[in-house]
Amino acid sequence: MEEEIPDSSRLPGVDIEKFLGFDERIIFRTEGEVWFGDHKAHAYVTNNRILFYHREPKLMDSFQEDELDEIFPTSVKRISLVESGLIVKKMTLRMDEHEIAGDRNDLIGLYKAIQYVRAQA
16 A cells, blocks of 8 residues: 655654654654764654654755665664763664664663663564
8 A cells, every 4th residue: 555645744843753654653762863874863763663764965955855764673683882982982872783873862762762662572
């Protein structure tokens, strides 16, 4: 079944909602953006998925294209939160082959939310 996305999906404040499935709800959202792969994105944890959402500028910044990466918490085999550095601390969240970097509080909250969803599965 192909779902048509209404024009209202272009309105501010409804960015991520158009990607949510039926009965899917957001449990956690990072305050700032985190590094996921080669781009910055907001991270969301829902009751079903871990989402990394960002808008990619296109055609000399005249419009933006939505990009969404998803990971299913039940498919994650290994997750770890690593803090390194003596003076300047850097935190990284590792999930299997993915490394997520960003603000310490965002990563701790993301880690806790992922662990919560995994425990509920």
